[in-house]
Amino acid sequence: MANAAVVILAGTESHADLGRLVNGLEAAKEFAETEGDELELIFDGAGTQWIPELEDEDHSYHELYRAVRDETSVCDYCVGAFDVDDAVEDAGVPTLDDHEGHPSVRSLVDDDYEIITF
Template sequence: MKTVIVVFSDPQSGTQEALGRVVNALFLAYELKEKNRDFDLVFQGTGVRWPAELVKPEHPGHALYEAVLDHIVACGGCADVFGAGAGLAPTGIALVRDKTIPGTTGVLDLSRHLDAGHTLVTF
C-alpha cells in the first residue's frame, strides 16, 4: 500500500511547530524509504515554500531532505499561488498540475490517492 505524506505547514510562519511538522514528515519518509515502502512526499499549500529552505546545507532538515529527494513532488498551482515557483525551480522537484481548479494553473489532486486506497498522512 502506498503512503502519501503531505506537508501543509508554512516555513514563513517561523514557528518551531512548522519546523517540527516538516522534520517529522521527513522522518516518516526516511523510515518508509529504509523499509522499501511505496510513498510520495508532497509539498502542498504553503508547504511548497519548504524545499527552498531545505536545500540549504545548514538547515536542520537538509540531510533528511536529500535522502528522500527522489520521492518528493510539489503542487504546481500552490507554487504559483504562494509565490514559491522561483524557489522550487533550482530544486528539480516535479510540479504536479493534474487537476484543473478555477483560479489556478492546476493542482496536485490528493483525491486520486484516496480513490486508489492510499494512506494520507498530513503535517
C-alpha cells in the same frame, strides 16, 4: 507493503511548523527505507515554502530532506501562490497539477495510498 502519501502543509513561520515538517520528513523516510513500501512526498499549500529552505545545504534538516528528495513533488498552483516557483524550478523538484493545478488526492486514494498530513 504500504502505500503512503505524506503531505506537508505546514508553513515556515513557527517552531510548531518546523516540528510538523520534521515529523513529516521522518515519516516519509521510514516509508522510503522500508522495502516494498511506496511513498509520495508532497509539499502543498504553505508547505511549498520549505523547498528553497531545505535545498540549502546549511539547513539543519537538509540531509533528512535529501534522504526522501527522490520521492518529493510540489503543488504546481501553490508554488506560484507562495512565490517559490523559481526556487522550485531551480531545484528541479517536479510539480503536480492533476486537479485544477493541484495534486489529485482522489487519485492517490484510488491507488490505495494512505494520506498522512503534517
